[in-house]
Amino acid sequence: MTPLLDIANLSVVFRGENEERPLLDGITVGLGRGEILGLVGESGSGKSLLCRAVMGLLPSRRLHVTGGTVRLQGQDILNADMGAIRGRRIGMIFQNPTSHLDPVMTVGRQICEGLGQHRGLSGPAARAEAVDLLGQVGFPDPAAAFSSHAHRFSGGMRQRAMIAIALACEPEILIADEPTTALDVTIQAQILRLLMELRDRRGLSIILITHDLGVVAQTCDRIAVMRRGQLVEVGEKRALLAAPAHPYTRQLVASHPSLSHAGDPPRHDGDGAQPLFDVRGLEVAFPLGGGFLRPKRMLRALKGVSLSVRPGETVGIVGESGSGKSTLARTIMGLTRATGGDVVFAGRSLMSERAAAMKALRSDVAMVFQDPFNSLNPRMTVGQTLAEVLRNQGETPRDGIPARIGELLDMVGLERDLADRRPRSLSGGQCQRAGIARALAVNPSVIVADECVAALDVTIQAQIVALFRELAERQGLTLLFIAHDLAIVRNLCERVVVMHHGEIIEDGPSTEVFARPTRAYTAALIAAIPDIDPDRPLGRGETNDNREELAT
């Protein structure tokens, strides 16, 4: 049987002023009816570009298809009129529903647009069909959703709206470009389930682009692995995961946090020691809106959080977006003012002796940020950045600075000659290492890392996590590791703190919490992590709150 969609030898190049770079190099892959094909690869591997090329929506005029064919049921569509194919036969949903939904048009009108264009429906008939579709993708009150704008919904509901808009055109194929990357794990599980349901109900064929092997393992039938514009391996899911043939696939599989058992997290004995951080009943509230002649409302980001961290501990703070984990980190660092409670660092209270506590914090605690590019000064080389910190700190004699920079770069596994480079000419992983080197430059006893691997590819993630493990083990560093990814925390931290709605709802040794969570919310979070083992079912992703959102 010929596949529904047949891509053969597809090549795309970038043509600049006087250079020509291949971006896709002879890709051959097929998609059968009712099949879910997982397209996996790291950023820049060309997986999104491949789908854009199929849709005839290359993102720049400098990109050209130079060879190959794309056939839809035997018909060549590369040179066909795409108006009748886009949306109608091949639909597409995107990573960031917020930016892809028209902010000034109601969700309903965006659905009706497709209904009118491709199915000739208008007026009440279109409206009825649109409301029905919104119900199908899981809106509890489809009629209300019809006349709402996208910004009224949460990220997960926005993605559902995008799916409804795509389904309105009744496509045979749906291309889903990282549809869950921007979502919390529990919401991710719900959206993935919805996609699988739609496949079963409508016989939809799906190309699912993702960087997460766990996601494909849970949802796809076949997997295609891309790297640097080439398809390195394609095959049936189980066979491919069980025995990856290409070395790159093997590396990807090994890097997946749910699999990489690099041994238990580092342990130490510090039971008797004085706590390094003592957080007592911490409250942080932000003013929300309000203004002249209008009452201010307050958003309580932290509601009485108490936490004590002993020297040398590795603590993972996990929670979904909006749970208050970053606020906790920023408040501990003195970057955000608490509205109640206290943080005591090394015996000094941030409330009553702020100046002294801040001084101690600045010299002993360093922070690593989420975005490796934007947290480094783009005009300074890595060496200049490090030298600045060393000069400010003043412990290293002036002529010892170059040697110290070399040491720091060694410590984070960067080659010494990268000191002369600026962030722009470094990869994401190299930038994050430079960020860590900057944090280490002050000889801190504590590192607070806020989502510092979230923006990195899995293989790089694994390297950074290994680096942190090594630093914690060798230098007895105390680590506060904030992440939404529970699997990484399980590998790195001996203790895990689960936050939810500004409160700590669970706090205990990682092995304990992951094996026997005491709260339903924690259990739902853990169950929703896409496991790389295809036979372990994906959790429903339902927690008490999002059940509420789906029900009201």
Next chain:
Amino acid sequence: MHRYRFILLRPLQLVPVLFGISIITFVLVRLIPGDPARVLLGTRATPSAIANIRAQYGLDDPIWVQYLYFLKNLGAGEMGKSVVYKIDVLRLIATRIEPTLALVVAGVVLTLVIAVPFAALSARRQGRAADHAVRIVSTAGLGFPAFWLGMMLILLFSVRLDWLPVAGYGESFSERLQHMILPGLTIALSLSAIITRSLRAGMIAGLSSDVATAARARGMPENVVFWRHVVPNAVVPTVNLLAVNIGWLIGGTVVVESVFAVPGLGQLMVRAIFSRDYMVVQGVALAFALATVLTNFLADILTVALDPRVEM
């Protein structure tokens, strides 16, 4: 409908703003050199007559007492009498509002008529000949001063072609409409240069935005993508730019009104300044300020109506 609640609240918030404006106009007018009493009585007035007048008008009181009198009179709808026209300032302003308003409306309408199609043409052919032409013309539009442009338009359309009246305001509605075309065009030619640039930039960003990509991916024809998704999103920031410029325009109609002899507020202001008619200067300045505040208020309402995300 709580997004529109600010329409009720905003006038309250405007009270302190108006207070500030009244203080500034009051003080500024008093900074003008010269004694109002002397102006009132002429150069040959006796010192005792001047003293009498000063006492009568409260000019000997401290300035804050004078301000309180000013406020009290303002509350009673009195802004004093014009020395030149011998009538109440408020009534004088009322007769001059209509031509200025007509001029501003004509200017803005013509601006949109010019700016929207040109911005669209330019954005959709970015980097090609049409785009370059629009950009050169709009840069040139910014460079021509209004008085020169106005005179050139009169020379071409009124003197050479005899299509439109040279100047004045006219009696009937249709006459007035004809009289507003050239002054409106004068305003529009420079204002549309600014608006075209802003719209063009918004449209170009919109054409490569995710919203446009998503619309194309569901098979929408390029025209639909542009007019239904790109344009509505590009218009939102331009509304505020237009409001700022209208505010500036209201105070700046002086030049255009002089060139075309339109009996509006700008012309009144210029004459009042030259004849030291302080009460009129003060009243017109207050009217200009109020109009600017109101324009911004209207722009805010329009923004809320155009962009469902905005809350005031």
